[in-house]
Every structure is written in C-alpha cells, then in structure tokens.
Amino acid sequence: EQRLALTRAFAADLANRYGAAVDFAIHRPGGGGDIRNSHAHLMMTTREVTETGLGDKTLLERENRWLLANHLPPSQLQLKDLRQAWEHLANRHLAMAGHDIRIDHRSHLEAGLTIAPTEHVGVHATQINRQGGEVSRIRIDRQSADRNADTIRRRPDEILKLITNEKSVFSRYDIARALHRSINDDPQTFQNAFAAVMASKALVELKPDSSGVRGRDGEARYSTVEMVAIEGEMASSAVAMKTRQNHGVFKRHVDAAIAAQDRSIQAAGASPAQGLSAEQRQAIEHVTGPAQIAVVIGFAGAGKSTMLAAARHAWEAQGYRV
Known part of the structure; x- marks a missing residue:
C-alpha cells in the first residue's frame, strides 16, 4: 500500500506537470530475483491530453532548440527536476512510513564526493x-x-x-x-x-x-560531528519556537473552520451526525495555538490531512499565509 501511494503520487506529479496521461505498474521481484528489487515502471504519453483527445507534444518531447527559443528549460534540466521531484516524494513517504533513511538524487560529484560510485548490473x-x-x-x-x-x-x-x-x-x-x-x-x-x-x-x-x-x-x-551539530541546532530552534507565544488563532476562526470541515465531510456522503473526530478537533486546536511550533503524530489514514485542511482555513482567516 505504501509503494502504491508513493508511485501514484509521482505519476500524478508527472501528469500534472506535463498535462499527459501516465500509466504505471509496480513489479515485485521474481522467484529467482533479489527480494529487495520491488520497482515501478511509468509510461507517459508523448502528447498532452485535452478534452478532444491528444494535443501538442509535451515539453519533455520538444527539441531543445524549440525549448530554448521559448525560454523553457532543455530536456536535461527537466530530467534533473524529475529526479529531484522523486527524491522529495520518496523521502516524504519514507518519513511517513517511519523510516530514518532518505535518498539523494545527486551524483557523487554533485554531492562533493570523490568516491567512485558502483555500477548497476542491469x-x-x-x-x-x-x-x-x-x-x-x-x-x-x-x-x-x-x-x-x-x-x-x-x-x-x-x-x-x-x-x-x-x-x-x-x-x-x-x-x-x-x-x-x-x-x-x-x-x-x-x-x-x-x-x-x-x-x-x-x-x-x-x-x-x-x-x-x-x-x-x-x-x-x-x-x-556535522550531523550532531545540525540536529542540535534544530532542537534548539524548536525549543525557542515553543516559547514564542505569538502565532495563535482566534477561537472564533478555529470554531468556524471546524464547523466548515464538518459540513464538507457530511456533504461528501457521511451521515449528518458524522464530522471531525474528538482527536481531530483536539489536534486542530493544538496546531492553531499560540506557539510557533506544534507537533501532531498519527498513523496513515488517521485523518491528518482532513484535520490540516481545517487548520488551513483557521490560519488563513487569521491572516497567515499557509
């Protein structure tokens, strides 16, 4: 389910970025293969999808000469952006799944490493x-x-x-x-x-x-030494932000945002009695409190996105840019 969520998110990013249709398949390793080798294949249309069918070529398919003439990034830079987008998405999903590991889209040279990388057997x-x-x-x-x-x-x-x-x-x-x-x-x-x-x-x-x-x-x-210093600085910043009580939202904005989110949930087909849970309401009140930093932890599917949608309305009503 986690691999599916990540692959779908990347496919959606590609589709939105290029206005194309994207098809993907997730492959599990075969019986004689490396058990770690779960991977995905993504296939994208070379043309944009319009209301009437396929339209112009996507930017990724355009010649560099045309792209540069129209002040657009050449294909090599677009591919670099896609690698970076995958890094951000993969690292976000790894963090959501509770893994203390991340990937880096950069080459060893770009990362400032002189160690030669290994070769993929293929x-x-x-x-x-x-x-x-x-x-x-x-x-x-x-x-x-x-x-x-x-x-x-x-x-x-x-x-x-x-x-x-x-x-x-x-x-x-x-x-x-x-x-x-x-x-x-x-x-x-x-x-x-x-x-x-x-x-x-x-x-x-x-x-x-x-x-x-x-x-x-x-x-x-x-x-x-470098990583301990970085994380120590992050911890110090978090403690300092916690003591700064200058980022609150008026109760009337919070109550209005919760009520609006309840109506949205009911309009989506839930029973009139249903809405945000008590835990979600508590979380909204927590993150819209006066401290500059607040933390919410929840399992996948626990309703964090729904809770944050209500918090966004409250923050914006207070005049904050979200």
Whole structure:
C-alpha cells in the first residue's frame, strides 16, 4: 500500500506537470530475483491530453532548440527536476512510513564526493546470467576500487558523508555495507578501510554497544560531528519556537473552520451526525495555538490531512499565509 501511494503520487506529479496521461505498474521481484528489487515502471504519453483527445507534444518531447527559443528549460534540466521531484516524494513517504533513511538524487560529484560510485548490473546482464552465460558481476572496476580505498584511507570522512546522505544515525553494519559498495572484496583492504573510518575524528558514538546482551538491537549507534551539530541546532530552534507565544488563532476562526470541515465531510456522503473526530478537533486546536511550533503524530489514514485542511482555513482567516 505504501509503494502504491508513493508511485501514484509521482505519476500524478508527472501528469500534472506535463498535462499527459501516465500509466504505471509496480513489479515485485521474481522467484529467482533479489527480494529487495520491488520497482515501478511509468509510461507517459508523448502528447498532452485535452478534452478532444491528444494535443501538442509535451515539453519533455520538444527539441531543445524549440525549448530554448521559448525560454523553457532543455530536456536535461527537466530530467534533473524529475529526479529531484522523486527524491522529495520518496523521502516524504519514507518519513511517513517511519523510516530514518532518505535518498539523494545527486551524483557523487554533485554531492562533493570523490568516491567512485558502483555500477548497476542491469536487467540484460541478469537475464544472461540466469541462462547460464558468463557475466561479470563486479560492482566496481579494480582501478576505481583501489582509488576509493586510497581515498577512504586518507579521508575516511568521505564514507561517513556518503552514509549521512542516506541516514543521520547508523551502525557499524551500515559502515561495512557502504565500504562493501565502494571497494572490492580483499579482506585486508576492507579491514584497513574499516579501521580508518572507525578512527575518524568526524565519527561520534551516540550509544555504546550492548549487543552481547540484547542481540542486534543493542548495537552501537553513530553519527557525525556535522550531523550532531545540525540536529542540535534544530532542537534548539524548536525549543525557542515553543516559547514564542505569538502565532495563535482566534477561537472564533478555529470554531468556524471546524464547523466548515464538518459540513464538507457530511456533504461528501457521511451521515449528518458524522464530522471531525474528538482527536481531530483536539489536534486542530493544538496546531492553531499560540506557539510557533506544534507537533501532531498519527498513523496513515488517521485523518491528518482532513484535520490540516481545517487548520488551513483557521490560519488563513487569521491572516497567515499557509
């Protein structure tokens, strides 16, 4: 359901962005495939959809010469925007699902990393391999792997930057996995690289290891000096915003917004007795209170969007820009 919600959101973004029809299919991995390889295929019409049928070519299909002449971004920039849109959507849905991990659409070069990225083996190579053919399964060529190992030995914070692009808190297992992706499998090379990262001044131990007592969950947790400083600043800002009681909404605006939302729910086919729940009303009153920051936590489908729609009306009635 979560994969479907994310894919549908991205398809809708494409459709709205280009005025096109978008079809998608989510594929589960096959019996002989990698169990992590759930993926989606999206197909978009090359022309805009109009009331009378297909119209002009979408901007993505236009020649760069035409786009530039009309002061529009060329196709390469449009694709970069789409990659960024996927990053924002995927990270939002990962957060909503409770995962402390995120993706980065940038290349290693754009992210300021000198570590060479791994190569994707690809579907055709996988098919040849399944049919008994010889295919190189190497993740990274030896020259790049050796260069990465040397980079990590001299600047171990590079691998930490790679990890914190994905997650702010990590374990020794995450460090080992990142190294495994970046260097080849010589045991001594791996041990040297791992030791260099663990000795890095940029590494901060947040929680000591107690895995001998509680198993995997008791593993030590790490972050970086930079990430701890960023999150510390965020926490300080949140505390300061909580004390600033200057962002409230008049009760009459809140009551009117709740009443309007009740009418909308009833007009959508609910019984006259139905409307916002007691929890939703409490949440609306909470977020429209005087503090500059307020937090609401709820499961998917609990009615947060409906609650926030009412809060928006209250804020706008008070004169705030939402």
